[in-house]
Amino acid sequence: xxxxxxxxxxxxxxxxxxxALGYLSVKLGKVELWGRQGYVLYADFPTVGGLKAGTSxxxxxxxxxxxxxxxxxPDFQARVTFRIKSGIKLQEDVIASIKTKGLIGEKFVRLxxxxxxxxxxxxxxxREVEAPVDFEELxxxxxxxxx
Amino acid sequence: MSVxxxxxxxxxxxxxxxxxxxxxxxxxxxxxxDPTMKSETRAKERRAAVRKIANDLFDFGETAKRxxxxxxxxxxxxxxxxxxxxxxxxxxxxxxxxxxxxxGEKVVYLAETIDGDLATVRTKIVxxxxxxxxxxxxxxxxxxxxxxxxxxxxxxxxxxxxxxQFNKIIQTASYxxxxxxxxxxxxxxxxxxxxxxxxxVKN
Numbered sequence: 118x119x120x121x122x123x124x125x126x127x128x129x130x131x132x133x134x135x136x137a138l139g140y141l142s143v144k145l146g147k148v149e150l151w152g153r154q155g156y157v158l159y160a161d162f163p164t165v166g167g168l169k170a171g172t173s174x175x176x177x178x179x180x181x182x183x184x185x186x187x188x189x190x191p192d193f194q195a196r197v198t199f200r201i202k203s204g205i206k207l208q209e210d211v212i213a214s215i216k217t218k219g220l221i222g223e224k225f226v227r228l229x230x231x232x233x234x235x236x237x238x239x240x241x242x243x244r245e246v247e248a249p250v251d252f253e254e255l256x257x258x259x260x261x262x263x264x
Numbered sequence: 265m266s267v268x269x270x271x272x273x274x275x276x277x278x279x280x281x282x283x284x285x286x287x288x289x290x291x292x293x294x295x296x297x298d299p300t301m302k303s304e305t306r307a308k309e310r311r312a313a314v315r316k317i318a319n320d321l322f323d324f325g326e327t328a329k330r331x332x333x334x335x336x337x338x339x340x341x342x343x344x345x346x347x348x349x350x351x352x353x354x355x356x357x358x359x360x361x362x363x364x365x366x367x368g369e370k371v372v373y374l375a376e377t378i379d380g381d382l383a384t385v386r387t388k389i390v391x392x393x394x395x396x397x398x399x400x401x402x403x404x405x406x407x408x409x410x411x412x413x414x415x416x417x418x419x420x421x422x423x424x425x426x427x428x429q430f431n432k433i434i435q436t437a438s439y440x441x442x443x444x445x446x447x448x449x450x451x452x453x454x455x456x457x458x459x460x461x462x463x464x465v466k467n
Contacts, residue, residue: 212421232334232336244379247421251419
């Protein structure tokens with residue numbers, strides 16, 4: 118009688134441990150289990166520098182979505198797909214810029230809201246884009262430009 | 265035969281935005297290279313001529329609207345008109361003055377993409393020393409004309425730059441403060457300009 122009580126206790130403990138591990142891996146891996154929320158937009162950039170899928174999309178420093186995928190478009194541009202939170206409405210003239218955190222930090226996408234009265238529908242295209250500025254290239258141009 | 269047809273077709277199709285941009289820029293360069301227009305005393309005349317071409321080529325209203333971003337919707341018809349004029353003045357004193365520094369740089373037209381009523385013309389400027397700078401022009405169709413509404417210099421967009429600045433001023437102060445700031449800057453500039461002109465005439 119006493120032995121089976123211990124066994125049940127251990128069993129419950131093991132199950133709890135497994136659940137905690139599962140929760141931890143979902144949370145840390147940022148896995149979306151219950152379907153994806155929000156809507157999808159895309160934009161074509163001449164280059165994305167070091168942008169990676171999963172990077173945050175920000176407005177005024179607040180995360181409003183994530184980069185879902187980056188593929189090569191038919192005309193050899195970088196087609197970036199964003200998943201934007203459903204409450205966020207973006208105007209047709211919103212500008213998507215790829216920015217660097219600090220001077221040499223990681224890349225992220227900043228949206229600069231526009232003033233148009235037309236909104237971009239889900240699966241629509243952000244037509245105003247800014248590719249990342251290549252600081253090294255600019256610096257070398259500045260150096261050699263002086264000669 | 266078919267090759268010729270394709271060539272003609274692609275030339276006609278690819279032409280519009282690049283051609284209109286090129287004709288505008290060529291006209292500006294012609295004025296700047298014109299030896300009779302080079303003298304100090306004709307600076308004002310030269311600038312007026314350049315601004316006239318810029319008015320044909322640029323849609324300042326659209327640039328101003330996009331630069332003001334989400335604050336544009338809240339403006340009345342009169343405020344919008346006033347803002348567009350102030351913004352055109354701002355661009356003129358920031359860039360048309362710089363155009364006098366032109367020293368034989370070459371403009372190379374690289375590519376053109378049309379997406380509905382918007383187009384991008386990619387160009388680069390090559391200086392005499394061989395330094396290159398990329399400039400992309402964002403254009404939109406107005407009837408049969410293609411007008412520039414944004415200039416992207418080395419991946420930095422003019423509209424995006426001003427949108428960030430204007431937004432900051434409006435958020436920390438107010439729209440009225442922004443207009444006041446732009447007005448004072450313009451007044452200062454006109455004063456300096458007149459002073460410089462008077463000095464030029466005396467010399």
